[in-house]
Amino acid sequence: MTVKNICCIGAGYVGGPTCSVIANQCHDIRVTVVDINPERIAQWNSDLLPIYEPGLDEIVFSRRNKNLFFSTDVETAIKEADLIFISVNTPTKTCGEGKGRAADMRYVEESARTIATTATSSKIVVEKSTVPVKAAESISKVLVANQKDGVSFEVLSNPEFLAEGTAVENLVNADRVLIGHNETPTGRAAFRELRDIYMRWIPKERIIGMKTWSSELSKLASNAFLAQRISSINSLTALCEVTGADVSEVAYAIGHDRRIGPNFLEASVGFGGSCFQKDILNLVYMCERLSLREVAAYWQQVVDMNEYQKERFTKKIIETMFHSVSDKSLAIYGFSFKKNTGDTRESPSICVCKRLLDEGANLNIYDPKVMDKQLISDLNRVTCNQEKVKRLVKICRDPYSAAKNSHAIVICTEWDEFKKLKYEDIFKSMKKPAYIFDGRKILDHDYLSRIGYEVYTIDTIRSNRSKNKTRESTEVSGKYLAKRNDEWYPAEVIQKRPVQDPNTFEYYVHYTNCDRRLDRWLPQEEVKFIPSSQDPEEPAPASTSTISAIIPDISNRKMTRTQKKRLDEINESLMDTETEPQEISALEEERKALTKVKYITEIRIGKYLIDTWYFSPYPDEYGKSAKLWICEYCLFYARYAVSLHLHERECEFNNPPGTEVYRSGAISIYEADGRVHKLYCQNLCLLAKLFLDHKTLFFDVEAFKFYVLCVVDMAGAHIVGFFSKEKDSPDCFNVACLLVLPPYQKHGYGRLLIAFSYELSKLEGIVAGPETPLSDLGLLAYRSYWSWVLLQEIYSSDDEVSITDLSFRTSINESDILDTLNWLNLVKYLKNNYCICVTRETLLNVFKKLKPPRFFINTAAIRWYPYDNAM
Ligand SMILES: NC(=O)c1ccc[n+]([C@@H]2O[C@H](COP(=O)([O-])OP(=O)(O)OC[C@H]3O[C@@H](n4cnc5c(N)ncnc54)[C@H](O)[C@@H]3O)[C@@H](O)[C@H]2O)c1
Numbered sequence: 001m002t003v004k005n006i007c008c009i010g011a012g013y014v015g016g017p018t019c020s021v022i023a024n025q026c027h028d029i030r031v032t033v034v035d036i037n038p039e040r041i042a043q044w045n046s047d048l049l050p051i052y053e054p055g056l057d058e059i060v061f062s063r064r065n066k067n068l069f070f071s072t073d074v075e076t077a078i079k080e081a082d083l084i085f086i087s088v089n090t091p092t093k094t095c096g097e098g099k100g101r102a103a104d105m106r107y108v109e110e111s112a113r114t115i116a117t118t119a120t121s122s123k124i125v126v127e128k129s130t131v132p133v134k135a136a137e138s139i140s141k142v143l144v145a146n147q148k149d150g151v152s153f154e155v156l157s158n159p160e161f162l163a164e165g166t167a168v169e170n171l172v173n174a175d176r177v178l179i180g181h182n183e184t185p186t187g188r189a190a191f192r193e194l195r196d197i198y199m200r201w202i203p204k205e206r207i208i209g210m211k212t213w214s215s216e217l218s219k220l221a222s223n224a225f226l227a228q229r230i231s232s233i234n235s236l237t238a239l240c241e242v243t244g245a246d247v248s249e250v251a252y253a254i255g256h257d258r259r260i261g262p263n264f265l266e267a268s269v270g271f272g273g274s275c276f277q278k279d280i281l282n283l284v285y286m287c288e289r290l291s292l293r294e295v296a297a298y299w300q301q302v303v304d305m306n307e308y309q310k311e312r313f314t315k316k317i318i319e320t321m322f323h324s325v326s327d328k329s330l331a332i333y334g335f336s337f338k339k340n341t342g343d344t345r346e347s348p349s350i351c352v353c354k355r356l357l358d359e360g361a362n363l364n365i366y367d368p369k370v371m372d373k374q375l376i377s378d379l380n381r382v383t384c385n386q387e388k389v390k391r392l393v394k395i396c397r398d399p400y401s402a403a404k405n406s407h408a409i410v411i412c413t414e415w416d417e418f419k420k421l422k423y424e425d426i427f428k429s430m431k432k433p434a435y436i437f438d439g440r441k442i443l444d445h446d447y448l449s450r451i452g453y454e455v456y457t458i459d460t461i462r463s464n465r466s467k468n469k470t471r472e473s474t475e476v477s478g479k480y481l482a483k484r485n486d487e488w489y490p491a492e493v494i495q496k497r498p499v500q501d502p503n504t505f506e507y508y509v510h511y512t513n514c515d516r517r518l519d520r521w522l523p524q525e526e527v528k529f530i531p532s533s534q535d536p537e538e539p540a541p542a543s544t545s546t547i548s549a550i551i552p553d554i555s556n557r558k559m560t561r562t563q564k565k566r567l568d569e570i571n572e573s574l575m576d577t578e579t580e581p582q583e584i585s586a587l588e589e590e591r592k593a594l595t596k597v598k599y600i601t602e603i604r605i606g607k608y609l610i611d612t613w614y615f616s617p618y619p620d621e622y623g624k625s626a627k628l629w630i631c632e633y634c635l636f637y638a639r640y641a642v643s644l645h646l647h648e649r650e651c652e653f654n655n656p657p658g659t660e661v662y663r664s665g666a667i668s669i670y671e672a673d674g675r676v677h678k679l680y681c682q683n684l685c686l687l688a689k690l691f692l693d694h695k696t697l698f699f700d701v702e703a704f705k706f707y708v709l710c711v712v713d714m715a716g717a718h719i720v721g722f723f724s725k726e727k728d729s730p731d732c733f734n735v736a737c738l739l740v741l742p743p744y745q746k747h748g749y750g751r752l753l754i755a756f757s758y759e760l761s762k763l764e765g766i767v768a769g770p771e772t773p774l775s776d777l778g779l780l781a782y783r784s785y786w787s788w789v790l791l792q793e794i795y796s797s798d799d800e801v802s803i804t805d806l807s808f809r810t811s812i813n814e815s816d817i818l819d820t821l822n823w824l825n826l827v828k829y830l831k832n833n834y835c836i837c838v839t840r841e842t843l844l845n846v847f848k849k850l851k852p853p854r855f856f857i858n859t860a861a862i863r864w865y866p867y868d869n870a871m
């Protein structure tokens with residue numbers, strides 16, 4: 001048989017260009033490209049082709065409707081063909097077995113089925129899609145099982161190696177063409193048929209015949225090797241940044257070793273495209289299925305490094321712009337995954353934009369080839385928030401309008417036109433300081449620095465200030481003013497550290513007389529040294545009032561050290577105070593010195609990115625990390641997103657460990673035992689400390705139980721807050737420490753936890769209360785709970801009710817009851833006795849003023865039994 005008629009199933013980035021080139025090289029062969037997507041076929045038949053590839057338009061326009069056809073009539077094309085390419089998509093599976101890693105073979109299988117049921121004559125079926133090893137065997141099975149009498153099929157593997165943006169050149173001038181075939185006479189004959197087609201323009205020695213499985217694996221391996229080079233060089237950018245080496249010089253040097261070669265060594269924000277990640281994950285999955293764990297882990301690292309690189313770049317943008325891009329405008333240059341294509345699949349730009357949008361940045365995006373519709377749908381998909389995308393994203397028609405009035409330019413794609421822009425003009429139109437983050441290292445950074453830009457590349461930082469200006473000296477001792485909310489406040493500088501280059505520092509400041517939760521790292525320009533002759537209190541009268549609007553001024557209040565220590569153990573409110581106790585012991589001073597600097601400034605837990613309030617003694621390098629990634633279920637912590645992603649794959653929890661002791665609707669409470677679930681409870685204490693100033697329990701958790709409140713959805717039980725409780729409390733304390741995580745504060749969860757603690761006391765048959773003394777705000781939370789419960793009890797009693805009765809019914813201890821009723825002005829001291837003196841009308845009036853709880857404990861849903869100490 002001589003092939004005269006070719007059908008290609010799939011008119012995508014591979015099917016379209018490949019068949020156009022075949023038609024252009026073989027005018028005597030009729031080539032029909034079919035697709036189930038009529039819109040795509042209509043585009044192939046129009047003046048505006050569905051994909052942009054240099055040189056492709058000319059070929060398509062010259063051969064279309066001569067020997068090149070695009071059609072939706074799949075069945076006719078199959079019937080007429082001698083040889084059929086399967087060029088359909090093989091994306092990563094999104095559900096079921098192998099989800100997130102294995103290739104989804106449903107389109108290939110569907111194509112094979114259609115071929116088998118439609119074909120009325122024998123065909124050569126060529127697997128062009130990238131597939132797992134031994135896919136040809138599965139295709140053969142489907143074909144044989146469904147074939148008609150007298151019809152036979154021979155399956156070949158002919159993977160495609162074109163890269164987008166250079167597809168035509170790669171196809172016309174291919175380095176090699178692989179043809180995998182069966183070692184049978186019919187297999188060899190089919191191989192020769194396909195080879196003869198390629199031989200029309202590819203030299204014979206570049207057409208390589210091999211076993212089918214080798215051909216299939218070679219495709220996956222090629223992509224894995226290419227991606228591995230990029231991840232390898234990208235891994236060095238982080239090292240260059242710290243050491244001052246230049247990654248381009250390193251790449252140049254190693255590329256000159258002929259054994260290594262110069263290609264695919266361009267450091268970048270990360271690789272993208274529809275193939276690399278998908279094919280490596282496919283390889284990893286195959287290895288895992290074959291129990292080759294070490295091999296799987298080796299290749300997985302290539303993908304993980306890529307994730308790390310994208311995250312590192314974005315984080316650097318945020319950190320450099322004073323740790324906040326919220327409400328700032330950033331011009332994003334490039335949205336496609338590489339230059340010369342409009343394809344956005346797995347584009348690193350998508351990740352960068354998503355992360356910046358999460359932080360509330362306004363994005364002005366410009367890409368010369370990406371369609372608006374595509375860009376918006378990509379961002380809608382990753383953010384799952386169309387309203388946010390609509391509000392924060394603007395698509396620009398040129399790079400100049402994108403940069404106008406923006407704070408920064410972020411280069412995500414290496415389009416040549418970005419190298420030729422008038423950066424002096426752009427600089428004038430931007431807000432100052434004007435930043436450029438070059439994620440592709442394509443610009444002249446010295447030139448940009450001379451213009452005045454603050455330039456950050458993937459491996460270095462160049463600050464124009466370090467070159468052009470004399471640095472103001474900022475000493476670590478002495479008096480300072482530090483910025484907050486655009487105003488200057490008296491402050492103490494506690495520590496400084498270099499950022500990006502060894503000459504640029506940021507400063508950890510404590511605002512005088514303010515809560516330490518406000519302590520933070522500031523860039524140099526936001527910290528001013530005050531000569532000793534000048535009183536730092538003087539220039540900031542306005543600022544003091546601003547601060548007191550946020551933090552109540554309680555500087556006159558006196559507290560004992562023990563009071564102070566307990567103060568934050570009950571934490572339900574956003575506010576807290578820092579009043580210096582009269583006498584602070586040496587030990588306390590030492591502890592303070594050790595915990596003065598809050599290194600961890602934010603945590604990512606579940607869907608929340610939370611600013612932390614206080615130092616927490618996370619061990620080793622974790623404690624010094626600016627950000628921690630925390631598993632919301634087991635509270636495992638990591639310094640990098642990739643580490644958490646890896647962990648999440650393995651983590652067996654989707655709720656806290658321990659027993660679910662309460663479940664009502666979406667509210668759930670788990671009991672974790674400090675002895676049995678020691679690591680979890682320790683992690684919980686470390687997490688809590690980030691929001692509590694004086695918490696001291698971290699590691700000796702055995703004597704406590706922890707009640708973790710969660711909100712449950714399809715994904716799992718998400719931690720909201722917790723309280724700890726001594727297993728055996730001689731003082732009848734039913735809460736030792738209570739915390740509601742900041743995103744959930746002010747929603748009534750604190751009161752719910754308090755209510756639950758009393759329900760437990762009722763089951764224990766004791767009257768109890770929280771460890772005392774309480775903080776002002778802890779007291780407020782408790783008072784609001786106590787008032788509500790007590791008034792309800794009094795109001796619903798027909799007869800006289802005594803404080804002892806109330807205590808018995810509510811498990812609230814008598815002194816807390818007395819204190820609350822006193823506070824409500826409902827108690828009188830008559831004849832050596834306290835009496836509740838109130839009419840029903842007064843009671844009703846007081847009741848009306850109280851805020852009702854948002855949640856109630858459904859006692860029928862409690863599954864808890866008192867702890868037996870003997871056990
Ligand atoms: N994009 C590249 O640069 C590239 C390079 C080499 C190899 N590959 C591999 O080639 C394959 C195709 O990739 P692509 O980028 O062209 O994908 P694509 O998504 O651009 O195109 C695939 C096309 O197949 C069509 N299709 C799916 N099922 C069909 C069916 N049953 N009948 C008819 N049409 C059907 C889809 O509608 C789509 O238009 C993948 O396996 C990919 O890994 C891609």
Ligand SMILES: O=c1ccn([C@@H]2O[C@H](COP(=O)(O)OP(=O)(O)O[C@H]3O[C@H](CO)[C@@H](O)[C@H](O)[C@H]3O)[C@@H](O)[C@H]2O)c(=O)[nH]1
Binds near residue numbers: 273
């Ligand atoms: O030194 C480099 C080279 C590439 N990239 C990035 O890597 C990604 C992939 O680039 P490239 O390989 O050029 O594009 P693809 O079109 O994805 O092509 C790859 O994937 C195809 C699909 O399997 C294969 O056919 C090709 O041979 C293989 O190069 C892009 O984001 C590039 O910007 C770098 O960051 N640094």
